[in-house]
Amino acid sequence: MLEGGCHCGAIRYRVEGEPKHAALCHCIDCRRQSGAPMVAWTLFGNDDFAVTRGEAKVYASSEHGRRHFCADCGTGLFYTNEVVFPAMTDVQSATLDDPDALPVRAQIQTAERIGWIKDIGTLPAFERYPGA
Numbered sequence: 001m002l003e004g005g006c007h008c009g010a011i012r013y014r015v016e017g018e019p020k021h022a023a024l025c026h027c028i029d030c031r032r033q034s035g036a037p038m039v040a041w042t043l044f045g046n047d048d049f050a051v052t053r054g055e056a057k058v059y060a061s062s063e064h065g066r067r068h069f070c071a072d073c074g075t076g077l078f079y080t081n082e083v084v085f086p087a088m089t090d091v092q093s094a095t096l097d098d099p100d101a102l103p104v105r106a107q108i109q110t111a112e113r114i115g116w117i118k119d120i121g122t123l124p125a126f127e128r129y130p131g132a
């Protein structure tokens with residue numbers, strides 16, 4: 001069992017078992033709603049997912065897509081779509097207490113990927129902010 005939550009702690013959740021997928025999404029909707037260049041998702045059946053504290057606010061980001069986020073701190077948490085994957089919840093896996101526990105296995109929607117992300121592995125990297 002793994003736990004996670006939003007930045008302020010008002011919303012907590014837990015997941016169990018193996019996710020049905022674990023993918024890094026580059027789509028425009030994920031980018032615009034999260035404010036981040038990409039979003040990591042892990043999909044669970046609702047039997048293996050539970051919100052254990054608080055209640056997320058729900059935003060209709062498309063006809064059937066629903067994005068659930070913390071109204072207090074703004075953290076994006078869950079995605080549901082009763083047409084595309086009924087009775088399941090996609091969880092933003094970067095909000096897990098241990099995000100390394102569920103590594104992504106694929107990148108999806110790369111047709112909408114920001115151009116510079118493809119070469120990000122070649123950039124200079126610093127363990128902390130680079131010194132003055």
Ligand SMILES: [Zn+2]
Nearest residue numbers: 006008070073
């Ligand atoms: Zn919060």
Ligand SMILES: [Zn+2]
Nearest residue numbers: 025026027030
């Ligand atoms: Zn997406």
